[in-house]
Amino acid sequence: MSSERLIYARNDLAQVTIDDHGVKISEQSLWAVDHEVPSSNSLFCCGGQPIPIKTFHDHIPFRNIIYVDPGANDDEVTLTYVYPTSKDSIKLATLEVQVQNYNNNKLSEYILDKAYTNHIIRPSVLVLVNPHGGQGKAVSIYENEIYPILKAARAKVTLEETKYQTHATDIAKELDISKYDIIACCSGDGIPHEVINGFFAREDKGAEAFNKIAVTQLPCGSGNALSLSTHGSNNAGMATFQMLKAKRTKLDLMAVTQGSGPAKKTKLSFLTQCYGIIADSDIGTEHLRWMGPVRFQIGIAQKVFSGAKYPCELYVNFLTKDKREIINHVETHMQLSSSQRDEELPVVTADNLAVTGPDLDQPVPDNWAHISAEITDNLNILYVGKMPYISDSAQFFPAALPNDGSMDMVMTDSKASFMETTSIMLSVEEGTHVHNDKVKHAKVLGYRLIPKVNDRTKHYISVDGEEFPFEALQVEVLPGVLTGLLQDGSYVETCFTR
Numbered sequence: 001m002s003s004e005r006l007i008y009a010r011n012d013l014a015q016v017t018i019d020d021h022g023v024k025i026s027e028q029s030l031w032a033v034d035h036e037v038p039s040s041n042s043l044f045c046c047g048g049q050p051i052p053i054k055t056f057h058d059h060i061p062f063r064n065i066i067y068v069d070p071g072a073n074d075d076e077v078t079l080t081y082v083y084p085t086s087k088d089s090i091k092l093a094t095l096e097v098q099v100q101n102y103n104n105n106k107l108s109e110y111i112l113d114k115a116y117t118n119h120i121i122r123p124s125v126l127v128l129v130n131p132h133g134g135q136g137k138a139v140s141i142y143e144n145e146i147y148p149i150l151k152a153a154r155a156k157v158t159l160e161e162t163k164y165q166t167h168a169t170d171i172a173k174e175l176d177i178s179k180y181d182i183i184a185c186c187s188g189d190g191i192p193h194e195v196i197n198g199f200f201a202r203e204d205k206g207a208e209a210f211n212k213i214a215v216t217q218l219p220c221g222s223g224n225a226l227s228l229s230t231h232g233s234n235n236a237g238m239a240t241f242q243m244l245k246a247k248r249t250k251l252d253l254m255a256v257t258q259g260s261g262p263a264k265k266t267k268l269s270f271l272t273q274c275y276g277i278i279a280d281s282d283i284g285t286e287h288l289r290w291m292g293p294v295r296f297q298i299g300i301a302q303k304v305f306s307g308a309k310y311p312c313e314l315y316v317n318f319l320t321k322d323k324r325e326i327i328n329h330v331e332t333h334m335q336l337s338s339s340q341r342d343e344e345l346p347v348v349t350a351d352n353l354a355v356t357g358p359d360l361d362q363p364v365p366d367n368w369a370h371i372s373a374e375i376t377d378n379l380n381i382l383y384v385g386k387m388p389y390i391s392d393s394a395q396f397f398p399a400a401l402p403n404d405g406s407m408d409m410v411m412t413d414s415k416a417s418f419m420e421t422t423s424i425m426l427s428v429e430e431g432t433h434v435h436n437d438k439v440k441h442a443k444v445l446g447y448r449l450i451p452k453v454n455d456r457t458k459h460y461i462s463v464d465g466e467e468f469p470f471e472a473l474q475v476e477v478l479p480g481v482l483t484g485l486l487q488d489g490s491y492v493e494t495c496f497t498r
Helices: 104-115 138-152 166-176 192-200 205-213 225-230 236-245 275-282 287-292 294-308 322-336 418-426
Strands: 001-005 014-018 022-026 043-046 060-061 065-069 074-086 091-099 124-129 156-161 182-187 214-219 245-260 266-270 272-276 312-318 379-385 407-413 441-452 460-465 466-468 473-486
Touching: 001 266, 060 074, 065 104, 065 138, 074 104, 091 138, 091 236, 124 138, 138 156, 138 182, 138 236, 182 192, 182 236, 192 266, 205 294, 205 473, 214 225, 214 236, 225 473, 236 466, 272 275, 272 441, 272 473, 275 294, 275 460, 294 418, 312 379, 322 441
Parallel strands: 001 091, 124 156, 124 182, 182 214, 214 473
Antiparallel strands: 014 022, 014 043, 022 060, 043 091, 065 074, 074 091, 245 266, 245 473, 272 379, 272 460, 312 441, 379 407, 407 441, 441 473, 460 466
16 A cells, blocks of 8 residues: 655645535635635635646545544644545545634544545444465555555554454454444455354344444455455455445344254354355365465366256245346335435344244245255255355346345256356356346245255355355344445445446
């Protein structure tokens, strides 16, 4: 993260104005005369020297401003802001401004209020860094790309590195939640999964923690689905800026239950559950993680080419009956979510985190459908998710919504030809695979999966990218229990929402 510092001398004053959208700078000389908090066209001034065209920013949107410091002198303020250097990259810059005729503290407060309409100014952030994330580069990414922006925004940062698997779960379980506004996971998708389940392990099932603290991800791992879906970026600096400007929004979680009786265990999932080709190509190639994303692509190609099948029994509680209903569902909920404000966020209680489905040794409810053996005997992909992006090149659940109370289920079977399956996988990047006739896509409220493969030692079930026991599982939605940070309260655009 490089920083550009723009300092203006007192001679050759430049005119600076505040409009409805931000700060405008011109090269004309003019002194501010308004003594009150500035209106949309009032002025303040900064000294100026000739500025190279590459560094002269004639308009700074309020959204780009991350801090305003009134400074030691009554007639000065310093703006700290970011500006884009590419589609997915930003730089920090500062602008020192000389103020005439009105209070610099009031001016600072006014601009900050405009700059942070959706979020907390100077938030208290617990940063959890997985030092092994991002092929061992997570600490460097934090120090060079993330921390400079947090520091510039005057965030109150507490840094902790995870020392062992499930360390983040232990941290979240014992955390003094009164100290923090945000937990920022500088990692892949594993640390957010651990934090959420650490909350769930608290005495009140995490209700108080889920209400108080927003959980987010700053991309430092091989899988950055949470950042891609909420911040729209795989760039750590950009995601940090987006986090600071995001809106607190309630997100659905999924309760994944395995076992029954004394052996019954429930974990929370924020992202996906997977059975079949994709799970085997992900978890089954962990030993090739050094290869990067190509390991997953190689695994997929090998499984598709071999015609791999993953028989199972599958029971589903459907919300939608066909793909047209999915489109209508998305349109309806997009309109509803646009009117939700932060102060209207519902309060989560332990009851909201209770699992209500039957035990796995009991029959499913009568309204659940038993999927035909014609499909399940030939199944090769079962993928269920709550976020649109699973990687920067995979918009696997383009109809996923933050808090619609449902999950997106995608299924394919091995009866599709090699070319048809290849075509489906190639269209995942744009999210158009769900429109393919060979792809079964539905909004669901719950499901039960019972694997029927013969050799269970060579196959995997994946939850949020983590290996789970290869046995029956049941999943249900827990509506609106997680507090997340979203741009304008929505996931990033997909082929369904743009």
